[in-house]
Amino acid sequence: MRTIGKLLIDSQDVDNIIKKVEAGNITVNLPSARVISAVHGEGIQSLLDSIDDHNGVAGSMLIGGDGLVIASTYTGAADRDTLGVLAHGLMGNSNLATLRFDLGKLDQMILTSVITDNNHRKKITTILTDAEVGALAVFIDSPLVVSLDELLGQLSTVARGE
Secondary structure, eight states, X not given: OEEXXXXXXXXXXXHXXXXXXXXXXXXXXXXXXXXXXXXXXXXXXXXXXXXXXXXXXXXXXXXXXXXXXXEEOOOSSSOHHHHHHHHHHHHHHHHHHHHHTTOOXXXXXXXXXXXXXXXXXXXEEXXXXXXXXXXXXXXXXXXXXXXXXXXXXXXXXXXXXX
């Protein structure tokens, strides 16, 4: 069984849908649907894993343009689907604000916040990057990553192919 959003469906059905789309056997009723092949999915997972290799990164998540989580290595949230929708909304609303202020289209935002974990206050960083398919979210367990410039460069490469 696999989950798609909040739905639980048979793994074989998902594999059959992917195979039919790859073979060109399904061409109707897919005006905006994107089906990711198993090979492409493994590539996305590999990219997220390479981001996670940076010091301090707790996990990363690729979020579709509809807010659904495409791939994730982040285990810190109890409900990653809700986190995906909220991150998508945050990017969308912030982009609207930058456009209204004549600042141009939002490419990336860095959020720093303080959480309380076992009565201990801890600063964390979240980076949201606009991506072709939606957004890339990276969750960092510290206020600043030592190689932040390198990480931001890699995020641009992953999200936009720059």
